[in-house]
Amino acid sequence: MIYTSRNSIASYAFGVIWLFLAFIQLVTGTVYIRDASFSDSLLFILLSVVNFIFAGYSIYKTRILNDYETGKKAIV
Known part of the structure; x- marks a missing residue:
């Protein structure tokens, strides 16, 4: 999505x-950890950590590409 979106x-x-x-x-x-089994709540927590990593990488990569495009326009 990062590369295809203008x-x-x-x-x-x-x-x-x-x-x-x-x-x-x-x-x-x-x-949920208080009300249900430990494995279900641990799955939610692990998925949230993975989503934090991917979202952070998405924002970081967008910023890097945006800075590259801005620098490329300034040179031309």
Whole structure:
């Protein structure tokens, strides 16, 4: 999505929504740990950590590509 989208704001918005989803998963996993089995809540927490990593990488890569494009336009 990062490479195909021409709009960097849309990529940033996607990353922020992904971070929000990861936060909701983390909160759900920590609340769910009291009421359900440990393995189910651990799965929520692990998925949220993976989503945090991918969302952060998505935002980072978008920023790197955006800076590259800005520098490329300044040279030309």
